[in-house]
Amino acid sequence: MKRIPHTARRGAVVGLAIASVALLTACGTSSGSGDSGGDAATELGENEGQVSILAWPGYVEDGTNDPTVDWVTPFVEETGCEVTTKTFGTSDEALNLMKTGDYDVVSASGDATLRLIAGGDVAPVNTELIPNYAGIYDFLKDQPWNSVDGVAYGVPHGYGANLLMYNTEQFPTAPTSWDVVFDKASENAGKVTAYDSPIYIADAAVYLMAHQPDLGIENPYSLDEDQLAAAVDLLKTQRESVGEYWSDYLKEIQAFTTGDSVVGTSWQVIQNVLAGEGAPTDVVLPEEGATGWSDTWMIASEAKNPNCAYAWLDYIASPEANATATAYFGEAPSSDAACDFRDDCEAYHAGDADYASQIWYWTTPIEKCLDGRTDVTCTDYAAWTAAWQEIKG
Template sequence: MRRMATARARMTTALVVALVLTGACSGQDEPVGTVKVASTLGPGEGNLNLVTLPGAMESGGNDPRVDWVTPFQERTGCKVAWKVARNPREMTDLMSDKDRRYDGVAASPEVAGQLVATHQATPVNTNLVDGYKKLEPRLRALLKHSGKYYGVPYIWGSNLLMYDTRAVQAPSSWAALFEPEQARRYSGRVIVRDSPLAIAEAALYLKGKDRKLKIGDPYSLTAKQLAAVGRVLAKQRPHVKDYWALPADAVSAFAGGEAVLGEAWPYQVDVLTRASKPVQGVAPSEGVTGWMDAWMIGARVQHPNCMYQWLQWTASPDVQQQVAEWTGVAPANPQACSGDRLKSGFCNAYHVGDRAYLDKVIFAHTPTKECRGPGDNKGKHECTDYAEWMKTWIESTKQ
């Protein structure tokens, strides 16, 4: 089973991300955020301490053929240790703890924005990362804040509308899933991913359905807009068979004919298609949402030279190939699909190198009080934060 994908769904819904964190100091009582951007690299310090969610690191323990840690250690002399966080909240807490000095973190969207906002991440000198400019430009841009780059793209994915071609006429809009009358057609055979961030897909539907709401960025919603989305989800709930947390659950539901319409990732579409199941995934007309994980440097980095070597290593095509194949996600470096690395079928299924597609993806960020985007979301009103999204999600889908 593709482990990163499994971990992502489970971790996303586990706990509310901490949105207000106390400023911390390093072991030398140096204020967070004063760590300078590296200008040159020296020899490795011999050690590297990282924080990840499950599946982001492999050293042959789960499969001896899957190991991108040991070769790095042998090549650089940097001995790698990593702490596996149970969820994004714990990941944020670990990187913000003044008594801990982690060098870097494989940050999900819920984490990355908070580390930047609370000065728990150090800007990256991208000139010191060989191959950085080979990474997808759109992904690189997501990590730019106030003229500085706060990470190196690692992996990404998108959220699609998947359907059984035998039972459902090809949908073109999120309305097929969120419009109550349309969802009723497939009542009891609809599945939705179990994540508060799935609110964004319903917001995209409402953006076109009710223009008076003036929804702009689907991840930046005012209280009125969020309440409207909550009502849509509550009306959809009677028709939903399951809110899936594990990708395998969505695969099983479609493979067994228990589900015919729902939210999915390219992962499920790929697995079911290769198993000759009659499914297709489409990008709805209102837009498709997505996510990106990135390696970020901690504010209290102790081994900066080893950390930069790790950034270069994980951005390389060969490592990106391993990560993509093992985790079932798209690599940030499209060169992973060049030569005899990833198979063309995999690359096509995950839209690797398809910049026309990638440019249309609306990438997730942590919902905060500060509004973003066009229309009423452009600094005119206070928006809702992740805690409010979690509350709305639970009330609309669980109660």
């Protein structure tokens, strides 16, 4: 398999700079208008000859980092759109950079997409102008992290689950529940690891959905004050057994290699690396389900090169380009056709709708309850960030 880029791609995905998403309740109409970046394009013109892309490391490779890794050059040759790229390390960094107006396209995770939409930084997209959109898995389309009121704000890229990793020597029988990092965490005190981000609160909420149904949690990103408090209490208890919170995947690989960590949240690609090195580890999707991510390519509302931007969204969703890009990072591709160009789709459960249905993809918490409740106000991302600081102490 190809190794993921030499960077903590999702490390510290969420920082402290919080953008308001209160306007989101006004976003998105059937026509794609509103306070969310204007209308979608109705037709395309000639390509402008250039496009500026803001992306996670490893998402826009042109051979500079590795001469054998290049899916940008074919795009340039095909479209005439020269590509300039800037990478970012956190979603908050991307949010701030998008406000400069210097970028036509951004790859956004679910903890950033709604904030970009609410801030008017990205525009709706006309999927009819993106031929390869038709081949994308249906379960990735029209989702809360990439659409508002049925209006698409981008094209799905790759996706994956935040899995439970365990040391097979410590756990000769594979665990089936997240209880090993929550209610039973003390059994491995000091060797439990957890993802270092406010969005990890949702992992606790997924667990509580199954084990404390009286809390009434129906969506782990839609928590009222009492539900958030319950998740915080669970994570404070877990904190006593956590040896290290991780955001750099290389550090987690090292911790499981040395045995400093024996159980905790992880990604399939990390397990693939560890397996290749002969480490005694494995991963499982527990019975409660899991959180995960589904990234979205979005177009700036004031894009200077909208035609080349649309060309990029179509190209990166094409089977071969999508296969190459998602394999390089280490995630499932966005279409079955992409699997014709990969030999590891089974390991990533690509296209498995039942598997995907067990994943709660990262979605920005907002005051408008995402689970449909109207009798309460849900906690927003700022509240989650404050809670995370409290949890970690």
